Amino acid sequence: MYLVFLGAPGAGKGTQAVAVSKQLGLTHLASGDLFRQAQTRGDELGRQVKSYIEKGLLVPDEITIKMIQEHLERFNPEQSFILDGFPRTLEQARALDKMLSQRQKAIDRAVYIEVSPDELTTRLTGRLTCRRCQAPYHRVNSPPRVQGRCDKCGGELYTRPDDAAETIKKRIEVYLEQTAPLMDYYRKAGKLLSVNGSQDIEKVTGDIVAALAVSPGRPRPTQPTEARVKSR
Numbered sequence: 001m002y003l004v005f006l007g008a009p010g011a012g013k014g015t016q017a018v019a020v021s022k023q024l025g026l027t028h029l030a031s032g033d034l035f036r037q038a039q040t041r042g043d044e045l046g047r048q049v050k051s052y053i054e055k056g057l058l059v060p061d062e063i064t065i066k067m068i069q070e071h072l073e074r075f076n077p078e079q080s081f082i083l084d085g086f087p088r089t090l091e092q093a094r095a096l097d098k099m100l101s102q103r104q105k106a107i108d109r110a111v112y113i114e115v116s117p118d119e120l121t122t123r124l125t126g127r128l129t130c131r132r133c134q135a136p137y138h139r140v141n142s143p144p145r146v147q148g149r150c151d152k153c154g155g156e157l158y159t160r161p162d163d164a165a166e167t168i169k170k171r172i173e174v175y176l177e178q179t180a181p182l183m184d185y186y187r188k189a190g191k192l193l194s195v196n197g198s199q200d201i202e203k204v205t206g207d208i209v210a211a212l213a214v215s216p217g218r219p220r221p222t223q224p225t226e227a228r229v230k231s232r
Contacts, residue, residue, distance in 0.1 A: 001026065002105060003212075004096075006182055007113035008175045009168070010123040011197050012204065014136070017084035019205045021173060024212070032084035034067050035059060035211045036134065041148075054161045058088055058174055065095045077103040088179045110186035111208055113197035116208055124168045128157040152205075 003026070005013040008136065011092040011147050014030060035053065038046040052059045068086050076080070087093040115123075126139040132155030137144050144151050161167065186192040193211045197204055 001080045001212075002100065002107050003081070004087065004107055004110045004186075005085075005113065006110055006179070006186075007197060008117075008120050008179070009162075009171045010120040010127075011113040011115045012123075012197070012201070013067055013084050015201060016111075016197075016204055019081045019201070020208050020212075021082050023205070023209055024211060025077055025080075027081040029065065029068075029071065029081050029083050029086075031068065031088075031093065033134075034071065038067070054169070055170070056171070058178060061089055061091045064088070065092055067148060068092075068096070069099055072099055077105065080166070084179045087182065088175075090181055090185055093182055107186075109212060110182070110191050111211075112183055112186075112192060112194045114194055114205065115197040120172060121168055124163050124171075125165055127159065127200050129160050130155040130157055132156070133176075163201060196228075 001024070003020075004016050007013045008044065014032070017028050017030065020026070022026075039050045039053070041045070048063060049059055058064075066206075068083075072162035087096050097106065123138070126141070128137040128139065128144070129135070130137075130153065133150060133151050133153045135150050135155075137150075137157060144157060148157050149155070149160050151156060162171065183192060183194075192203075193208070194210065195204060195207050199207070
């Protein structure tokens with residue numbers, strides 16, 4: 001089964017992709033992780049990616065598509081996955097369809113996690129990330145046991161440049177202008193599943209799994225959602 005998760009920054013795509021992938025035994029592919037790895041490397045591609053992300057802009061399609069294509073080429077054609085953060089534009093969606101069609105595969109469902117702009121802003125301005133292991137936290141919903149330090153590795157927690165207040169506003173605007181049309185793209189293809197992302201995390205996960213259970217392929221849970229998944 002091949003899934004894509006859609007939603008504005010802060011909607012919970014990453015959290016839900018992790019939880020659902022564990023329940024259904026799917027591989028989780030997060031474009032954001034690939035971008036951050038590129039920035040850490042500090043090569044030309046990484047510098048290009050960083051310049052866009054820090055301004056709250058989407059990384060150009062050409063760069064994003066190339067990164068995803070190279071990553072998918074290393075996968076077994078029979079290996080199921082959830083794509084989190086890709087596609088974000090119609091061009092990317094069409095490119096993904098082409099990549100999969102070459103393997104005689106196709107996206108089965110696009111899961112759209114819907115959250116209001118006001119709640120998105122609240123979520124994003126409270127986010128913290130560990131510099132060392134990239135573990136996510138939230139000042140209100142999922143604070144660390146020791147202020148400013150990661151529970152897992154003791155690393156320093158910081159606010160990512162793309163989570164700054166001005167950048168957040170820009171990111172939401174960019175999403176509404178460039179990414180929202182994807183809903184129409186997948187709706188017309190009969191593949192869109194919309195889920196209320198403002199509920200408790202476990203409820204959102206349950207709604208997604210339940211909706212997918214009646215979709216082609218009928219994925220079955222392999223293990224329960226971990227109790228530690230409590231924040232958006």
